[in-house]
Structures are given as structure tokens and as C-alpha cells.
Amino acid sequence: MAENQNKLGFIGGGRMGEALIKGVLAAGLYRNDQIVVAEPDHRRRQTLHDAYGVLGEADAGPLWDHCSVVILAVKPQVMDLVLKQNRAKIEAGKHLLISIAAGIPLAFIEAALAPCQARVVRVMPNTPALVLAAASALSSGTYAGDDDLKLATSIFAAVGETVVLPESALDAVTGLSGSGPAYVFTFFEALIDAGVKVGLSREVAELLARQTILGSMRLAAESSQTPAELRAMVTSPGGTTIAGLHALERGAFRALIMDAVEAATRRSVELGRG
Ligand SMILES: NC(=O)c1ccc[n+]([C@@H]2O[C@H](COP(=O)([O-])OP(=O)(O)OC[C@H]3O[C@@H](n4cnc5c(N)ncnc54)[C@H](OP(=O)(O)O)[C@@H]3O)[C@@H](O)[C@H]2O)c1
Known part of the structure; x- marks a missing residue:
């Protein structure tokens, strides 16, 4: 992997991860050699590589050396484990984390990564992301700045419409556009x-x-x-x-x-x- 820290990383290369890869490539936000996907399933890694030319890793470890933005696109049930496995690698000054896991509060992620004051943005997209027609709501974490929110918004704007809301509105968003x-x-x-x-x-x-x-x-x-x-x-x-x-x-x-x-x-x- 080339030494370039401005890569976009994905932990989880499932349906949502793929939709986002497709969107950011189509929007020209990143080139395929700037996208790294950590995905345990080797067939899935190969599928994503064949379809989009993105780099695959079996483990998320290497992502943190090269990616300034990492999208957490795993199922909510494995989020705790993923945070525990990666917390030692996460640096507040270096990484922006974007979580799309339904129902996982920002405070949960921030607490799991403390004492690192991780910059986190939480997003609730929906399945029309698969055809680049999502409705996504974004909420900023305690330590994420305006530029972080702007960057996260540009990524989700590549797969549809976006709105920025306080996290307290995300349950209503889930009830309306998520479901x-x-x-x-x-x-x-x-x-x-x-x-x-x-x-x-x-x-x-x-x-x-x-x-x-x-x-x-x-x-x-x-x-x-x-x-x-x-x-x-x-x-x-x-x-x-x-x-x-x-x-x-x-x-x-x-x-x-x-x-x-x-x-x-x-x-x-x-x-x-x-
Ligand atoms: N689909 C939706 O409509 C929707 C809407 C809003 C939010 N979301 C959120 O988006 C997230 C992803 O959903 P999805 O539909 O894309 O799920 P998915 O298709 O199951 O994708 C999750 C991927 O993560 C992989 N994975 C599991 N453990 C991992 C680990 N430790 N490191 C790296 N990768 C790992 C899984 O591999 P294995 O299959 O091998 O376990 C799977 O390929 C979820 O948190 C969900 O709540 C989804």
C-alpha cells in the first residue's frame, strides 16, 4: 500500500459499504486506489476488487496507517468488538470515524475509544443508497468539527440526499426514512x-x-x-x-x-x- 494517509477506509464491505464505494467513485471523491476495505470474507473482498478495483484487507489493522476517514459499516452487533479490536490504532488528530450502524449512539463509540477524543460522525442512511438514491441523516459527535461534518456530508451526498440533525432526532429518522x-x-x-x-x-x-x-x-x-x-x-x-x-x-x-x-x-x- 502506498504511503498516503488520505485514503478512505471501510470496516465491513457488505451491502451498505458497497453502495458507498459505488457512490464515492461515481462522484469522483476518491479514486479506487484510495479506497481500502477491511472485510473478513475473502470472496466478498474479491467481488469488491473485481467490481470497483478497491483494495481489500482481511483485517482492519492496516487501514489506520493509510486512511484519514474510516467508515464503520459493520452490523451493530459486532460494533463493540470492532471498536475494541481497533481502539489502540485510532488517533483523534489523524482519523475521522463515520458510523452507519443503526441504533449505536455516538456516546457508545466515544466511550469505547476513550481516553482518545475520537472524532465521530453518526449517519442513518437507507437502502436506496444501493441505487445512489439514499436519504441520510448525519449527526456530529462531541469531538467532530465542522470540516469533519462537511466531509462526511460530501460522502453521503454521493449516494443521495443528506440532512444534518442532532442525534436526538435519529430515532425519528429511523422511523421515517430508515424503515x-x-x-x-x-x-x-x-x-x-x-x-x-x-x-x-x-x-x-x-x-x-x-x-x-x-x-x-x-x-x-x-x-x-x-x-x-x-x-x-x-x-x-x-x-x-x-x-x-x-x-x-x-x-x-x-x-x-x-x-x-x-x-x-x-x-x-x-x-x-x-
Ligand atoms: N441496510 C440498510 O438499510 C441500512 C440502513 C441504515 C444503516 N445500516 C447499517 O449499515 C451497517 C451495515 O449494514 P449492511 O446492510 O451493509 O450489512 P452487511 O451486508 O451484513 O455488511 C456487514 C459486513 O461487515 C463484515 N464484517 C463483520 N465483522 C467484521 C469485522 N470485524 N471487520 C470487518 N468487517 C466485518 C461482514 O462480513 P461477514 O458477512 O463475513 O460477517 C459483512 O460483509 C449496519 O450497521 C446497519 O445497521 C444499514
Whole structure:
């Protein structure tokens, strides 16, 4: 490995790690020879090397000599172990750590690395990162500075939209955008079944449902109108859409969505307490 400390390191080369590698390469933030992935599974290392030309290591040890930014992209269950294994190598002045582990508080990471005053940024991305369309919320740790947050934001902006929030908001973020793709896929499935119910083939119903969701979101993203205004555009007096919307209101559709986000937020709080 060349002596260059400005490399980007990943501990964990799973789905999220791969999405981020893809994003930062596509955005030109790092070259592939500036990215090092510590991943115990050699097939996974080879896959990432073949697909993106990034360097692989079986162990995270060498990363700390060459990387100024290290993304902790392992499952939350192994975070404690990973921090213990690496704490001796981490230097506050040299390394910025970015954790994407769901439910692991900044204070947990900082305490595990004390007395080193590690610069840590915590991020909650979501699975559309896999197609560079994530919604990510970032929170700064006690010792991370403005430049650290800016750098972390640029990395996550490479895989979608970003927002900076206090850590106390991350449970709500988990309930909304973290779990959100599952709500949308459930709605997608329901729309397909509904199409079948009114006599369309499953194939046709799936095509129409997918394009309707995709197209509506593109319209919302590209339009300056509010969701309520866009909805009014397709809701003519006494027409078909208002009849459909009436059924949704009767079924307390909005209250159900609020309940879902609230339940997921509560669960995130519970899991964070360990
Ligand atoms: N997927 C999401 O929607 C999402 C959203 C927000 C946040 N996150 C967070 O992102 C993190 C990663 O999720 P993921 O979906 O990418 O998980 P994943 O696909 O399971 O990836 C984790 C990778 O880390 C590797 N690993 C395990 N122990 C390691 C160690 N000691 N050193 C280096 N690598 C190690 C695993 O290898 P083995 O398989 O060999 O154990 C695996 O390849 C999680 O903490 C999750 O909470 C995920």
C-alpha cells in the first residue's frame, strides 16, 4: 500500500459499504486506489476488487496507517468488538470515524475509544443508497468539527440526499426514512394486488403500479407544488379519484402511516437503550 494517509477506509464491505464505494467513485471523491476495505470474507473482498478495483484487507489493522476517514459499516452487533479490536490504532488528530450502524449512539463509540477524543460522525442512511438514491441523516459527535461534518456530508451526498440533525432526532429518522422503504414496498405490493382485484393481470398491475409510484415521486421532486396541490390536480369534483381517496380516508390511511412511523421510532429508542 502506498504511503498516503488520505485514503478512505471501510470496516465491513457488505451491502451498505458497497453502495458507498459505488457512490464515492461515481462522484469522483476518491479514486479506487484510495479506497481500502477491511472485510473478513475473502470472496466478498474479491467481488469488491473485481467490481470497483478497491483494495481489500482481511483485517482492519492496516487501514489506520493509510486512511484519514474510516467508515464503520459493520452490523451493530459486532460494533463493540470492532471498536475494541481497533481502539489502540485510532488517533483523534489523524482519523475521522463515520458510523452507519443503526441504533449505536455516538456516546457508545466515544466511550469505547476513550481516553482518545475520537472524532465521530453518526449517519442513518437507507437502502436506496444501493441505487445512489439514499436519504441520510448525519449527526456530529462531541469531538467532530465542522470540516469533519462537511466531509462526511460530501460522502453521503454521493449516494443521495443528506440532512444534518442532532442525534436526538435519529430515532425519528429511523422511523421515517430508515424503515420508510419497507412501507413504500408494502404500498407497492398492495397496489399490485388491488390491480389484480379489479381484473388486471399481475404483470400489467405491477408495471402500472411501479411506474405510478416512480412517476409520482419524480413529479413531486421536479415540481414546486406541494403534495396536497399535486393530489388536487388529479382529483376532479365528483370524479373517480375522490371516490378512491374517500375509501383511503375511511380506512384511516394517514393515521395508519403516522402509527407506523411512531411505532418504528419507539422501537428504535428501545433498541438504542440496549
Ligand atoms: N441496510 C440498510 O438499510 C441500512 C440502513 C441504515 C444503516 N445500516 C447499517 O449499515 C451497517 C451495515 O449494514 P449492511 O446492510 O451493509 O450489512 P452487511 O451486508 O451484513 O455488511 C456487514 C459486513 O461487515 C463484515 N464484517 C463483520 N465483522 C467484521 C469485522 N470485524 N471487520 C470487518 N468487517 C466485518 C461482514 O462480513 P461477514 O458477512 O463475513 O460477517 C459483512 O460483509 C449496519 O450497521 C446497519 O445497521 C444499514
